[in-house]
Amino acid sequence: MGRWPILGAEIDLIQHNLGVSRQMAKKTIDQIDVQDKTVLMRVDFNVPLDESLAITDDRRIRMALPSIKSVIDRGGKVILMSHLGRPTGGEGDEKYSLAPAAKRLGELLGSTVHFATDTVGDDASAKASSLAAGEVLVLENLRFNPGEKKGDAEFAGKLAAMADAYCNDAFGTCHRKDASMVAVPEAMAGKPRVVGHLVAKEIQYLTDAISKPERPFVAILGGAKVSDKINVINNLLGICDAVLIGGAMAYTFSLASGGKVGNSLVEKDKVDLAKELMAKGGDKLQLPVDTHCGDDFGNIAGCNKKVVAAGEIPDDMEGLDIGPETAKKYADVIKSAKTIVWNGPMGVFEKPPMDEGTKAVAQAIADGDAVSIIGGGDSAAAVDQLGFADDVSHVSTGGGASLAMLEGQAFAAVDLLDEA
Numbered sequence: 447m448g449r450w451p452i453l454g455a456e457i458d459l460i461q462h463n464l465g466v467s468r469q470m471a472k473k474t475i476d477q478i479d480v481q482d483k484t485v486l487m488r489v490d491f492n493v494p495l496d497e498s499l500a501i502t503d504d505r506r507i508r509m510a511l512p513s514i515k516s517v518i519d520r521g522g523k524v525i526l527m528s529h530l531g532r533p534t535g536g537e538g539d540e541k542y543s544l545a546p547a548a549k550r551l552g553e554l555l556g557s558t559v560h561f562a563t564d565t566v567g568d569d570a571s572a573k574a575s576s577l578a579a580g581e582v583l584v585l586e587n588l589r590f591n592p593g594e595k596k597g598d599a600e601f602a603g604k605l606a607a608m609a610d611a612y613c614n615d616a617f618g619t620c621h622r623k624d625a626s627m628v629a630v631p632e633a634m635a636g637k638p639r640v641v642g643h644l645v646a647k648e649i650q651y652l653t654d655a656i657s658k659p660e661r662p663f664v665a666i667l668g669g670a671k672v673s674d675k676i677n678v679i680n681n682l683l684g685i686c687d688a689v690l691i692g693g694a695m696a697y698t699f700s701l702a703s704g705g706k707v708g709n710s711l712v713e714k715d716k717v718d719l720a721k722e723l724m725a726k727g728g729d730k731l732q733l734p735v736d737t738h739c740g741d742d743f744g745n746i747a748g749c750n751k752k753v754v755a756a757g758e759i760p761d762d763m764e765g766l767d768i769g770p771e772t773a774k775k776y777a778d779v780i781k782s783a784k785t786i787v788w789n790g791p792m793g794v795f796e797k798p799p800m801d802e803g804t805k806a807v808a809q810a811i812a813d814g815d816a817v818s819i820i821g822g823g824d825s826a827a828a829v830d831q832l833g834f835a836d837d838v839s840h841v842s843t844g845g846g847a848s849l850a851m852l853e854g855q856a857f858a859a860v861d862l863l864d865e866a
């Protein structure tokens with residue numbers, strides 16, 4: 447691991463962008479008068495749920511508490527809005543309800559939290575207008591309304607009309623331009639539009655940590671959102687010294703190098719991009735050398751499983767984790783790093799033994815002495831569940847959002863808010 451090339455121009459660009467769009471001080475929720483006022487607060491309650499719809503990691507809810515308390519403790523009313531998952535508008539969407547998140551919030555606050563079964567319909571309007579000072583209402587999943595993803599102005603106008611002020615405390619969603627992130631605050635021009643504690647804290651931490659990273663700077667990328675996150679690799683190659691690939695992302699690369707991927711999750715339309723990235727990345731882009739695969743995703747504990755060389759996954763099997771050789775190879779790189787950004791588990795960590803790759807990476811971070819930032823709903827759940835949360839420097843609530851920051855992307859959802 448002797449070579450750590452740095453592309454100075456790309457670093458300058460990132461630092462420039464971080465400097466311009468992140469360090470502009472925004473007005474915070476604590477700085478506005480909320481007594482008897484209604485605050486419409488966008489939070490990211492997109493929490494991981496198990497098959498019985500129990501929340502497996504409530505970090506995103508806990509991290510929103512300071513902003514919610516800031517309003518209710520000062521005699522204000524809070525209407526919370528969030529998305530959960532990616533409902534398609536068809537059968538089975540019930541599993542994306544925010545009802546479990548509203549219930550958990552009530553437990554954490556130790557008070558009744560009202561829940562509306564719609565977002566801009568009769569139930570939401572009735573419950574919003576009867577809200578008393580110090581009370582909280584959670585609206586149903588914003589993405590049940592197609593207007594949310596489309597940034598629809600009419601949908602946004604109805605949400606905006608419910609409140610006297612807007613607060614963005616949804617760090618995990620700050621890279622999105624959904625209606626609740628951009629069109630709603632736009633529709634509330636003239637009323638206070640502020641950031642919450644979580645957004646302020648995350649942006650500050652990530653700006654400080656990644657604007658001048660101590661080197662070697664290693665990025666670890668995995669998880670399931672391949673088409674969302676594969677594009678970021680191009681930029682990561684410019685600013686990091688090594689980029690380690692795991693999770694489902696790995697199989698698109700395998701396909702690009704002519705390997706056999708069986709039934710693995712792949713994005714065929716990203717194969718050309720994967721080829722370009724491999725050519726650009728050279729040794730810096732590190733791919734798995736072996737894969738732990740299985741023949742039944744629905745029954746991982748009981749199915750046939752075996753470790754094969756990367757690119758040799760049998761036709762009736764799928765890749766579910768990095769193999770032990772890859773874990774060892776990645777652990778060596780991680781232990782010599784000084785800054786680490788990790789988004790996306792190395793495998794299906796929810797189902798042992800496919801948690802082994804993720805565990806090995808987490809252990810290597812714990813054994814090393816790098817500043818480590820783990821981002822993402824499921825990645826945060828993984829480090830918590832595997833017992834490593836205290837060994838990382840910062841567990842960010844944003845996966846895609848922290849990667850977007852790393853790219854130096856501007857957040858329209860933050861830029862349009864009031865300045866302090």
Ligand SMILES: Nc1ncnc2c1ncn2[C@@H]1O[C@H](COP(=O)(O)OP(=O)(O)OP(=O)(O)O)[C@@H](O)[C@H]1O
Nearest residue numbers: 669670671693694766793794822823824825845846
């Ligand atoms: N080989 C694989 N095949 C299928 N799913 C995988 C594989 N490896 C990891 N996963 C799944 O990826 C999911 C997490 O990916 P995701 O990209 O959502 O990460 P995240 O940390 O939640 O980031 P974000 O906050 O951006 O969603 C986990 O549920 C895990 O089971």
Ligand SMILES: O=C(O)[C@H](O)COP(=O)(O)O
Nearest residue numbers: 490492618619823845846
């Ligand atoms: O989990 C996340 O990264 C955020 O909640 C955003 O979700 P999305 O990727 O579905 O927009």
Ligand SMILES: [Mg+2]
Nearest residue numbers: 822823824845
């Ligand atoms: Mg996720």
